[in-house]
Amino acid sequence: QKEVEQNSGPLSVPEGAIASLNCTYSDRGSQSFFWYRQYSGKSPELIMSIYSNGDKEDGRFTAQLNKASQYVSLLIRDSQPSDSATYLCAVNDYKLSFGAGTTVTVRA
């Protein structure tokens, strides 16, 4: 079993819709979780961090954490073409363990 698993893509959504990305992790003791956005040919960019159960909102992004279910999600509201990228879920244990990423395409 991989340490971090993300829902397989690609995910295609129309402009203005909500994109929903899911991630599960295997280490029950994990304490901090990140979402990175990676455009093609570029390096990962940190867009959200979450440490406590529940929701955390930042602009059009909402991260959700459920430690009991070992589940992290990212919602992108009012999706824009500029949101088209690969989204990486990362679990932090001094080092980051990443999922393989979910590629999102926002259709204009």
Added chain:
Amino acid sequence: DTGVSQNPRHKITKRGQNVTFRCDPISEHNRLYWYRQTLGQGPEFLTYFQNEAQLEKSRLLSDRFSAERPKGSFSTLEIQRTEQGDSAMYLCASSLDGRYNEQFFGPGTRLTVL
């Protein structure tokens, strides 16, 4: 720009040559990490430093890989006797020390081994 910087951005080398990459972290960050990313995968952790101390190196892919951070500032990653399988993006990240240490990545060095 006060973000993480990496040099060179691209490196093309022939199999068997040695290569060295440099990373300059965000100035106040005392932790520095190296990752490798291949196509279609998330970054894979290689090693990290806290100040000048290398605290984890068991994930370095082979004894051909080594990293240094001699003065606790910039770091270098060296690959000796490169192989075609070493072709990848090599990413450096830095963070503050702490329980929830957010890691910020540099632009990466793309290595192509011919």
